[in-house]
Amino acid sequence: MLNTRLNGEVGSVIPRPEIKSVGLSPHASSLQAPLFTHLHLDDLQSSPRGFALPRASETRSIGVVTKHCPIGSAFISTPVFGKPSLSEETYKSAFNRLHLNRLIPAHRTISSLNHLESHITTLKMTGLRFDPEYFEAIASSQTGDKPPLFKTAFEIREFTNPLMTQVLAASPYPSNVTETVFTVTSYDGAEIQVTRFASDKALASVVPTPAVVYTHGGGLVACSVEIFAPQTARQAHDSDLPYFAVGYRLAPENPAPCAAEDCFAALKYVSEHADEFNIDPTKIALQGDSAGGGVAAGAALIARDRQLSPPVAKQILIYPMIDDRTELPPDDPILKLLSWQSNDNVVAWNAYVGEDKRGKHDADISPYAAPARATSLRGLPATYIDVGTLDLFRDEDIAYAARLAEDDVEVEFHLWPGLPHGFEGVPTTSWYKRAHESRLSALRRIGV
Numbered sequence: 223m224l225n226t227r228l229n230g231e232v233g234s235v236i237p238r239p240e241i242k243s244v245g246l247s248p249h250a251s252s253l254q255a256p257l258f259t260h261l262h263l264d265d266l267q268s269s270p271r272g273f274a275l276p277r278a279s280e281t282r283s284i285g286v287v288t289k290h291c292p293i294g295s296a297f298i299s300t301p302v303f304g305k306p307s308l309s310e311e312t313y314k315s316a317f318n319r320l321h322l323n324r325l326i327p328a329h330r331t332i333s334s335l336n337h338l339e340s341h342i343t344t345l346k347m348t349g350l351r352f353d354p355e356y357f358e359a360i361a362s363s364q365t366g367d368k369p370p371l372f373k374t375a376f377e378i379r380e381f382t383n384p385l386m387t388q389v390l391a392a393s394p395y396p397s398n399v400t401e402t403v404f405t406v407t408s409y410d411g412a413e414i415q416v417t418r419f420a421s422d423k424a425l426a427s428v429v430p431t432p433a434v435v436y437t438h439g440g441g442l443v444a445c446s447v448e449i450f451a452p453q454t455a456r457q458a459h460d461s462d463l464p465y466f467a468v469g470y471r472l473a474p475e476n477p478a479p480c481a482a483e484d485c486f487a488a489l490k491y492v493s494e495h496a497d498e499f500n501i502d503p504t505k506i507a508l509q510g511d512s513a514g515g516g517v518a519a520g521a522a523l524i525a526r527d528r529q530l531s532p533p534v535a536k537q538i539l540i541y542p543m544i545d546d547r548t549e550l551p552p553d554d555p556i557l558k559l560l561s562w563q564s565n566d567n568v569v570a571w572n573a574y575v576g577e578d579k580r581g582k583h584d585a586d587i588s589p590y591a592a593p594a595r596a597t598s599l600r601g602l603p604a605t606y607i608d609v610g611t612l613d614l615f616r617d618e619d620i621a622y623a624a625r626l627a628e629d630d631v632e633v634e635f636h637l638w639p640g641l642p643h644g645f646e647g648v649p650t651t652s653w654y655k656r657a658h659e660s661r662l663s664a665l666r667r668i669g670v
Contacts, residue, residue: 350612353640355651372566375443375474375573382444389647390452396459398422401451406491409483415469416488417447418499419458430496432505432535432668435466435489437521439512439644441543441562441570442473442481453646460658461665464501465509466492470517474573478591481574482520485510489521490530505669507536507603512615512643513570515542519593519622526601534603535669538661541609541643545594545618546571546580546587562614562643594618600629606664607633608657610641636660 351357372378402418424431436457438450447454447467458465470484489508496503508525510518522537550564571580575592579585589596605626609619616637623635638645638653645654 351640352612352642353651353653356641356645356648356653359648359650371563372569375441375569378441378566378570379444379472382440383446383449386440386445387449389644390450393452393456393649395452396421396455399455399458400425401455406487408480408487410480412471412484414471414484414487415447416491417451417454417467417469418464419451419454419467420464421459421462423462424458424464427500430500430502431463432507432665433464433466433492433496433499433501434461434507434509434538434665434668435468435485435492435518435521437468437470437481437485437508437510437514437517439510439514439543440472441566442513442516442574443570444472461662463665463668464499468517473570477573478575479520479588481513481517482524482590485517485521486524486528489525489534493530493532502669504532505535506532507538507665507668508534509538509540509665510542511540513543515539516544516593518542519544520590522602523593523596524590536604536606536664536667537602538606538664539619539622540607540661541613541615542593542607542619542622543567543570543615544592544622546575546592547583547594548614548618549581550614564614567614594622598629599626599631602626602629602631604632605634606661608636608638608660610638610643610645612640612642614643634660634664 352360370377370381372381399419399421402420403415404418405413405415408414434457436454438445438447438454440446440449447469450467454465454467466488468485468488470481472481485508489506492499492501493503493506496506508518508522510516518537519539519542522534525534548564549568554564568580571592575585575587579587587595599622605623607619607623609616613619620635620637623633626633636657638657641651641653641657645651645657648654649658
């Protein structure tokens, strides 16, 4: 974990040069916001509206998301509201008193932490490191092979499906969860399969319960409800809430905004049949991880724009894939450590939004496909977002949280130190347990 101390030594962190300007660029890939964890704040006692900053000499983990510059932390346990009242110059002055580093995104999964030993020095040079517990757990899985460099979406699918089947099946499927399958009609007339995962407690409830409409990960081009069934069942078991997992259609066969429209169709059906499912239509949340987080965010935008009634109560976005413009430069040294390469991210987005449009700021890409492109986030439901510091999607997720706060949407944001994309593959670490509990806590507050 990075430890940056005011007027103190910075352990293994490359000092950041004096900040000349603070700003949030229009696209996440060029976000130059400093990030930090555990700070001794000896000077900052005033705070923006809605942020509880520590008093003098108090040490704690905090996070600030401002109009001018989003700042991540190890975790943020309080919701974020509104716009800051402090000026840009005030923040610049505060930042320049700190030793800060530019955190370079990394993105790893438990089963693909290969070709690492020869590049571990590069990792240290960035000022980043894996969480020690996580690194110890995955060190034995190294094979020494380079991760594959995918050229097509079909190659991603061919590699990812068996990998994720193996990873997700490693944990036992809870015995008290029942699956029920039904179909809904999507926007283009296609029939979409939806699977309800419900624990015995949820099914036996005498009062309507909250519910979750869930979309799985897979880069928009891979995986399925069946592959993610063990994880979805565990979420239904742990939360005692019914999970409605959407079998949304994949790219490139079904390009944007098909996935988000399929998710919205399922959401609308579940809402309209709330009595049949014994759920409270005012307490339905959207949840998704990785690409599924982007699909859920897109469906939330559709629900807002089409005035779904009752509105979505909450969106829970786990390291969501929301911006087609995220792409690392080819000389970025961290690329040697990534399992989900920046190139692979490009391949996936090309399959979904089109190679002729992907990454172009003036491209006509629906925000339902790439939610970071939405011109306004006002009116969206209360939002939970979390992401690790070693995740390719870190910057775009921080930027999205900042924009939500700016548009007066209630936000809970967590930046987990030393953890990569898909860190649930190592459920024994302390940070995973904290993340799991934070997500459950967000679920318990649906509609509250």
